Amino acid sequence: MGAPASPPDPYLFGHSDSETRRLQLQAAILDASTSRMMATAGLAPGMRVLDVGSGAGDVALLAAQIVGPTGRVVGLERNPELASLAQARATAAGASTVRFECADIAAWSTADVFDALVGRCVLFFLADPAAVLRDLLRAVRPGGTVAFQEPGNAALPPAVSTRCPTLERMWSWILEVYRRKGMDLHMGLRLHRVFLDAGLPAPTMHLDAAVGGGPQWPGFAYMAELVRTLLPLITQLGVATEGDVDIDTLADRLRREVGETGDAATTWSFISAWSAHAS
Numbered sequence: 421m422g423a424p425a426s427p428p429d430p431y432l433f434g435h436s437d438s439e440t441r442r443l444q445l446q447a448a449i450l451d452a453s454t455s456r457m458m459a460t461a462g463l464a465p466g467m468r469v470l471d472v473g474s475g476a477g478d479v480a481l482l483a484a485q486i487v488g489p490t491g492r493v494v495g496l497e498r499n500p501e502l503a504s505l506a507q508a509r510a511t512a513a514g515a516s517t518v519r520f521e522c523a524d525i526a527a528w529s530t531a532d533v534f535d536a537l538v539g540r541c542v543l544f545f546l547a548d549p550a551a552v553l554r555d556l557l558r559a560v561r562p563g564g565t566v567a568f569q570e571p572g573n574a575a576l577p578p579a580v581s582t583r584c585p586t587l588e589r590m591w592s593w594i595l596e597v598y599r600r601k602g603m604d605l606h607m608g609l610r611l612h613r614v615f616l617d618a619g620l621p622a623p624t625m626h627l628d629a630a631v632g633g634g635p636q637w638p639g640f641a642y643m644a645e646l647v648r649t650l651l652p653l654i655t656q657l658g659v660a661t662e663g664d665v666d667i668d669t670l671a672d673r674l675r676r677e678v679g680e681t682g683d684a685a686t687t688w689s690f691i692s693a694w695s696a697h698a699s
């Protein structure tokens with residue numbers, strides 16, 4: 421499958437309260453794998469890190485833990501409310517080495533030099549991720565680390581041990597919105613080519629998905645919250661009706677359906693890629 425025919429919207433997920441909630445649920449289920457990726461990629465104490473598409477600030481805050489008190493982290497986020505929220509969260513957490521700037525990463529430049537460039541679920545939303553990455557590399561020192569984690573989407577759907585019709589329907593609504601909006605369903609796998617096209621060496625790659633079950637697992641609420649974020653598009657595009665989705669009961673229905681199996685479920689997958697900036 422090739423790249424999508426039409427460029428994606430500026431930010432398909434919009435800027436609602438439910439999207440902010442979703443980002444923090446995403447952090448709860450994904451932060452461990454993001455930290456692992458950054459540490460394996462070479463982030464270390466004392467480094468200066470640039471986090472692009474910071475959202476509510478979770479990746480920048482994780483990077484700050486790795487680089488410690490002698491390191492520095494700058495987060496770039498286009499949505500001013502999220503950039504302010506991220507800064508407020510950093511201040512509340514006493515993370516004085518982290519600062520956020522409201523900026524469009526497709527049109528940003530700096531005289532500063534960073535040891536590492538990181539991002540999570542952000543290249544997916546760009547019309548030309550390789551071009552943006554190539555420009556951002558100007559701010560990374562030779563030998564610096566580049567690490568991104570992006571949605572796997574079509575690479576691996578949410579998995580369960582037996583048929584769960586609600587989970588299957590939910591996934592079909594999400595994929596159909598992505599398709600209809602020209603999103604790249606293979607962004608995670610495409611990271612390999614995006615790195616090469618940006619002038620980076622072939623990346624090391626890894627696939628992760630959160631796995632869990634039972635009443636306390638936040639994965640069901642996380643998946644339902646993405647549907648809530650996309651609900652206006654789901655109904656406008658005629659993918660499903662509000663009645664089909666029944667958003668306020670969706671997380672509980674998923675939890676109950678998977679709970680009846682006694683087994684766990686996975687969320688959709690995320691693919692990480694990292695390599696060192698050669699020049």
Ligand SMILES: C[S@@+](CC[C@H](N)C(=O)[O-])C[C@H]1O[C@@H](n2cnc3c(N)ncnc32)[C@H](O)[C@@H]1O
Pocket residue numbers: 430431443446447472473474475476477478479496497498499502523524525526539540541542545546
């Ligand atoms: C799915 S969220 C991920 C947020 C964060 N990286 C995380 O994983 O929690 C993507 C974020 O990228 C931001 N974004 C998208 N395109 C951007 C651009 N061109 N410049 C800056 N931020 C952008 C969006 O506003 C959104 O907050």
